[in-house]
Amino acid sequence: MLVLEYKVKAKKLQYLAIEEAIKTTQFIRNKCLRYWMDAPREAKIDRFALNKYSTELRNEFKFVANLNSMAVQSSAERAWLAISRFYDNCKKKVSGKKGYPRFQHDNRSVEYKTSGWVLNATKRRITITDKKGIGELKLLGKWDIQTYAVKSIKRVRLVRRADGYYCQFCIDVEVSDIQPETGNEIGLDVGIESFYTDSNGHQEANPKFLRKTEKAIKNAQRRIYKKVRKSSGRKKARGIFARKHLRISRQRTEHAKKIACRVVKSNDLIAYENLQVCNLLKNHCLAKSIADVSWGLFRIPRAFRLRQHLT
Structure with missing residues (x-):
């Protein structure tokens, strides 16, 4: 699955309409979650039951009916995803x-499937x-979505971020990047002083993005509380x-x-520590530094499995 993201340019009323669709998605998810919580123990609540309940919501609330039917189903699936994750954790002990599962208060996206949207001929x-x-x-970006068939687009998401709204296309294509063998093997040891140290003695510098801008962030946070509550300035x-x-986050x-990518392309075999980052973050003395170095992002399983699959 490949995800291409464009920034959205629209009018103010269109932004308000996107926000209304996002709030409707949150409403459906929370209603499905409440339906699961209030159901008797002998009742079997699964993904199909939640989809059926979402159809009842469309009949009951007009603002839900105004949302595309597949987007309504997708909202119910979000609730089932949280429920099924809870069941799996219980089974695995x-x-x-x-x-x-908890009720959502900060939903930032609405998801359409294969209907509810039409892509312009120019894409x-x-x-x-x-x-x-x-x-x-209007879609702003450099991605070349013209090379993919419309039928391969399985999901379209409208996402709200701090700097505007974005449109994501989830495309069902197989992505492969075949690299020549190098004959190199390497071991990695991640750290805080350096981003990582390899078995050859090379140390990658830790950029410390948060630490470098921490003072500006604290000043920006103080300005929030100097403004009147619920004011435009705040x-x-x-x-x-x-x-x-x-x-x-983007940095x-x-x-x-x-x-x-540089490490994967230059080595055939990569050995690294299988750290439980979420457990390490419980150390209150080092939590901020561990989060800033972003070991979890670097140890992406797909990236390190790519070379192993190809060799």
Whole structure:
């Protein structure tokens, strides 16, 4: 599965319509979750039962009926995903909390399947065809989606971020990157002082994206509480604060991808520690530094399995 993301350019009313669709998605998910919680023990609540209940919601609430039927089903599937994850953790007897499903209060996306949208012939505009009033959206980006057939697009998501709205296309294609064998083998030891140290003695510097901008982030956070609650100034200050964190997140992701691809392409065998990062984050003295170095992003299983699969 390949995900291509474009930034969306639209009018103010269209942004409000997207926000309404996102809130409707959250409403359906929470209602399905409440339906599962209130069901008697002898009742069997599965994915099909939640899909059926989402159809009842469309008949009961007009604003739910205005959302595309497949988008409504996708919202119910989000609830089932949380429920099934909880069941799996209970069956596996995972230590600690099992991840009991919670009601969502900060949903940021709405997902359409194979209907509810039409891609323009130039594939630089997309029209959302449900009754929410979103309409035609302009897509900004450098991805070459023209090379993929429309039938291969299985999901379309509208996502809200701190710097605007984005449209994601989930394309069902097989991606392969065959690299020549190098005959090299390497072992990696991740750390905080250096990003990683390999068996050849090379140390990759830790960029410390959060530490470098921590002072500016704290200043931006203080400005939020200096504004009057629910005022436009406070909303603007929160936006500035959120965009700073979004920038750090993107820097971490791009840095981890670049380093991981370089290591994978230059070695046939890679050995690294199977660290449980979530457990290491419980160390309150080092939690911020561990999160900043982003070991989890760097140790992407797909990246390190690629070379093993090819050799």
